[in-house]
Amino acid sequence: MVFRTRNRRLTGASVAVAAATTLVAGCAAGSGSSSSGADGDTITLWTHNAGNSAELNVVKKMIKDFSSSQSKYKVKLQAFPQNDYNNSVVAAASAHKLPCLLDVDGPNVANWAWGGYLAPIDVAGSKVPLSDQLPSTVGRYRDKLYAFGFYDVSLTFFARKSVLNDNGIRIPTVDKPWTKDEFDAALAKLKKSGKFAYPLDMGTGGSGEWWPYAYSPQLQSFGGDLINRDGYKTASGTLDGTKSIEWATWFRSMVSKGYMAKKSGADPNKDFLAGKSAIQWDGSWNAAKNAEELGDDLAIIPPVDFGNGPKIGGSSWQWAMSSSCSNKDGAQAWLKFSRQTKYFVDYAKATGTLPGTEAAAKQVDGYQPGGKFNELVEFARNLAVVRPITPAYPYISTEFEKAAQDILAGADPKSALGQAAKDIDNNLRTNNNYAD
Known part of the structure; x- marks a missing residue:
């Protein structure tokens, strides 16, 4: 609107x-x-x-x-x-x-x-x-x-320590988070165990601001971003840059490899507690509930370091x-x-x-x-990245959500992100880069 x-x-x-x-x-x-x-x-x-x-x-x-x-x-x-x-x-x-x-x-x-x-x-x-x-x-x-x-x-991964230990998966710390390769290998082991409908649940059934809040920190950890923050005048070359495309390709691979559902259930945390998933990407709002349910078996895990440090959303x-x-x-x-x-x-x-x-x-x-x-x-x-501080952000949010959903549905990552970047740049031009 x-x-x-x-x-x-x-x-x-x-x-x-x-x-x-x-x-x-x-x-x-x-x-x-x-x-x-x-x-x-x-x-x-x-x-x-x-x-x-x-x-x-x-x-x-x-x-x-x-x-x-x-x-x-x-x-x-x-x-x-x-x-x-x-x-x-x-x-x-x-x-x-x-x-x-x-x-x-x-x-x-x-x-x-x-x-x-x-x-x-x-x-x-x-x-x-x-x-x-x-x-x-x-x-x-x-x-x-x-x-x-x-x-x-705060965003975090939840898991059961016993599940990780049984599958020979290291429990990471904020000082030594999982790398991309470690994370992918862990998901492969959990998938192979045959004990989970999907080893990973990242809440892909959510909508709205959940998408940039939950997934743009992973994009940023790859080295991409929603917009060039130097002046906030263009998304082209950043949102559709090489690193962003690498994130999108990995994001899509989570579905194509059978590691997570294209659209998760209505209550991912309930599914995690029921044992349907092994690792859940969720928020601190469920930490106390999970701790009450799982006790000392609950693992609160930092985000993955995809190459540019572990990151979460903030604000x-x-x-x-x-x-x-x-x-x-x-x-x-x-x-x-x-x-x-x-x-x-x-x-x-x-x-x-x-x-x-x-x-x-x-x-x-x-x-x-x-x-x-x-x-x-x-x-x-220490890990939070606030979403871009620009009046264009609500529009950026909508475009990112659409592109990310299209990518999970099978759209070409480069084309989907490229179109989103073009649309954001057009919005910026139309509003004179939101100058005062």
């Missing part, structure tokens, strides 16, 4: 959520409104958590604590069902009636900031410095801060302020107040996500140094 406002075109695409479900995104700038999002000193806050009571309760607690801490500002909460949230943002932006405060998925911060309906924020002097956060939880665009989040998630939901907010002082007061370690802790405990700071991780069981899930925090801290 394309929305027009103030002579700018904003592209829409699916956006990521922790469990890799989909949400249709699009935006229209709203900076032309004289006032919005506040009624006197009552500030409106929107969140996508209406269907997630655990996370919503953290937001409610923060609002209650903020109200108790001062008497000048009040915050009015409006929670939307996840599947309706972005459509509501689109409608409000078009009508210049965005709230003062809203949450935004990290990969879309650049698009929304460029579109003119997010304002830069200033959280200097807050209790938790930005420098203490996981880099992927801070949303910047053109050297300005627009958003920050309290948590992230999740973050808080921002609308450009049309008529009470920016109040909105920023709430944002600053929220930046307390206890809320980073509350989010992680309530949602099973990764604490956004080291201080918070020390207070969350399992995520503290030496804890059974701390390596997931280390993955997020």
Whole structure:
């Protein structure tokens, strides 16, 4: 979808959520409104958590604590069902009636900031410095801060130690991950064992932002990328470059060799726990569940090093302020107040996500140094690559998903990636490279 406002075109695409479900995104700038999002000193806050009571309760607690801490500002909460949230943002932006405060998925911060309906924020002097956060939880665009989040998630492979040991497969570590050759050899052994419908499940039945979130880190580990990050002006030569084609050829070989399904089941983690797959490419959101089910037999495995280091995706939901907010002082007061370690802790405990700071991780069981899930925090801290910080990202996301799905279905990797690169370049030209 394309929305027009103030002579700018904003592209829409699916956006990521922790469990890799989909949400249709699009935006229209709203900076032309004289006032919005506040009624006197009552500030409106929107969140996508209406269907997630655990996370919503953290937001409610923060609002209650903020109200108790001062008497000048009040915050009015409006929670939307996840599947309706972005459509509501689109409608409000078009009508210049965005709230003062809203949450935004990290990969879309650049698009929304460029579109003119997010304002830069200033959280200097807050209790938790930005420098203490996981880099992927801070949303910047053109050297300005627009958003920050309290948590992230991490990609990982799950496996049973007993299965790997029985098949003579080394259990890798973050210091010594599997190489491409080791990984391929492991899958061949597991396939030969005849004990699994498919030895590998990488969630290929998912849709939307799951595709670039889950698979572009593997592309980047091969040495490719979604776009040339030097200026973000072209995808040609990068998305369809030699290294990217090598990734696509390998990705397709996972299906042609019978290592994974072209389209996985509706619940890959359930299939993994049921023994249908030996190795699952999944997220930290299932770590506690898997540990409860498998105990010490659970192996949490870093991503494969395909030649340019192991990599995962980074960035999740973050808080921002609308450009049309008529009470920016109040909105920023709430944002600053929220930046307390206890809320980073509350989010992680309530949602099973990764604490956004080291201080918070020390207070969350399992995520503290030496804890059974701390390596997931280390993955997020040391291996995460944020998706391209460009307003073109939603369009890039859609094109990559289409190309990757076509490749798994049998399309020629060079042609599929080449077409995606051409389409992205055309989008960039049409939008004057998203110049201000």
